[in-house]
Amino acid sequence: MQTIAPTPYLSDDMLKDAIEHLRVLIGFDTVSKNTNRPLISHMAAFFENLGADITILPDPTGEKANLVAVFGPQDQPGIVWSGHTDVVPAVEPEWQSDPFTMLEHEGKLYGRGTSDMKGFAACVMAVAPYLAKAKLTRPVYLCFSYDEEVGCKGAPDIVRHLSALPVPPELALVGEPSEMQLITGHKGKTAMRATVKGTSGHSSLAPEHVNAIEYGARAIAKVTARAAQFAAHGPFDHDYPVAHPTMLTTMITGGTATNITPDLCEFTFELRSIAELDAQAAMAELMADIEADLSQEMAAKAQGTGITFEEIFSYPAMSDARDSAGFERYSTLWPQWAGKVCFGAEGGLFDQMGDIPSVIVGPGSIERAHKPNEYIGIEELRAYLGFLGTIISFNSAPD
Numbered sequence: 001m002q003t004i005a006p007t008p009y010l011s012d013d014m015l016k017d018a019i020e021h022l023r024v025l026i027g028f029d030t031v032s033k034n035t036n037r038p039l040i041s042h043m044a045a046f047f048e049n050l051g052a053d054i055t056i057l058p059d060p061t062g063e064k065a066n067l068v069a070v071f072g073p074q075d076q077p078g079i080v081w082s083g084h085t086d087v088v089p090a091v092e093p094e095w096q097s098d099p100f101t102m103l104e105h106e107g108k109l110y111g112r113g114t115s116d117m118k119g120f121a122a123c124v125m126a127v128a129p130y131l132a133k134a135k136l137t138r139p140v141y142l143c144f145s146y147d148e149e150v151g152c153k154g155a156p157d158i159v160r161h162l163s164a165l166p167v168p169p170e171l172a173l174v175g176e177p178s179e180m181q182l183i184t185g186h187k188g189k190t191a192m193r194a195t196v197k198g199t200s201g202h203s204s205l206a207p208e209h210v211n212a213i214e215y216g217a218r219a220i221a222k223v224t225a226r227a228a229q230f231a232a233h234g235p236f237d238h239d240y241p242v243a244h245p246t247m248l249t250t251m252i253t254g255g256t257a258t259n260i261t262p263d264l265c266e267f268t269f270e271l272r273s274i275a276e277l278d279a280q281a282a283m284a285e286l287m288a289d290i291e292a293d294l295s296q297e298m299a300a301k302a303q304g305t306g307i308t309f310e311e312i313f314s315y316p317a318m319s320d321a322r323d324s325a326g327f328e329r330y331s332t333l334w335p336q337w338a339g340k341v342c343f344g345a346e347g348g349l350f351d352q353m354g355d356i357p358s359v360i361v362g363p364g365s366i367e368r369a370h371k372p373n374e375y376i377g378i379e380e381l382r383a384y385l386g387f388l389g390t391i392i393s394f395n396s397a398p399d
Contacts, residue, residue, distance in 0.1 A: 151313025
């Protein structure tokens with residue numbers, strides 16, 4: 001990991017503040033099934049007291065909300081610091097401490113979300129007083145979303161809000177855990193549910209029925225074949241650990257008894273795409289193939305049978321921002337480049353929906369995320385505070 005040069009903003013007091021902010025943030029149980037409003041209210045009040053312009057973007061139920069807090073003049077193209085507030089469940093028996101009470105031990109801070117990604121949020125809160133005092137020449141947008149972990153559901157409203165501004169941001173910095181290295185691409189994901197409707201009856205008369213599981217298996221074979229096509233023929237981007245799009249079946253259910261032909265089968269499958277692939281077109285092509293080859297055959301045997309599809313969620317891949325003006329502006333500040341990642345994030349939404357080029361640089365490691373005893377190192381927070389400090393200095397007029 002590249003060491004970021006110290007800045008005037010980095011101090012031991014700032015590090016202590018970041019640790020205390022993280023302690024408080026971990027105490028909010030923001031597993032995606034829960035509301036995040038108490039955490040959003042806490043962060044909004046903190047930033048507003050420092051003089052930020054605050055916008056709350058609630059979901060239709062009012063139970064979840066996004067936060068946008070802005071420091072600096074908004075008549076220039078600025079930079080977004082983006083994170084999500086939700087975390088994955090922490091029900092594993094291997095947890096050695098309360099996952100929602102931060103534990104400090106031997107230079108590490110344990111708790112659900114420490115790496116993914118409340119450590120980032122804590123660092124942003126720790127440097128916010130310095131953002132407020134700085135003579136910023138360009139705005140910094142602090143954006144925190146809901147429900148990233150279940151399909152990036154909150155971020156689209158943030159992107160729409162930012163892209164509609166008179167002067168939209170020119171770059172988004174997504175603070176997903178990257179071990180403080182620069183990531184310039186992530187894969188998109190489309191998650192689908194297939195419902196196979198057949199007919200049932202005594203299994204001794206199977207030829208008279210439409211076996212939903214067997215037709216489901218034939219549909220799954222088409223998913224597998226499409227995955228093999230991607231592996232053999234691409235498209236490819238060798239900056240990724242897995243250079244091509246991937247497709248696979250993830251869950252399947254069906255059947256009621258060993259002597260009944262199953263009339264219902266459901267399975268879920270996903271496509272993880274790269275920017276060079278039109279994910280919607282690829283998914284539509286697969287579904288059309290299944291419809292033509294299987295659903296029509298099923299309907300010919302029995303009316304009302306067939307295979308239908310439902311999109312569970314989708315988000316786009318993040319394109320490479322290295323040829324953008326926003327990326328170039330901060331070219332002297334970026335840490336070591338580490339390529340592109342196969343997991344998903346909200347950068348693709350900024351990029352594809354809002355025409356805001358995006359990169360990922362964050363504290364912590366994705367290898368510790370979504371696991372029991374998740375942690376972040378205190379020195380990782382220190383390094384990230386230094387990185388954010390360089391951006392503040394770069395975007396500030398001299399005293």
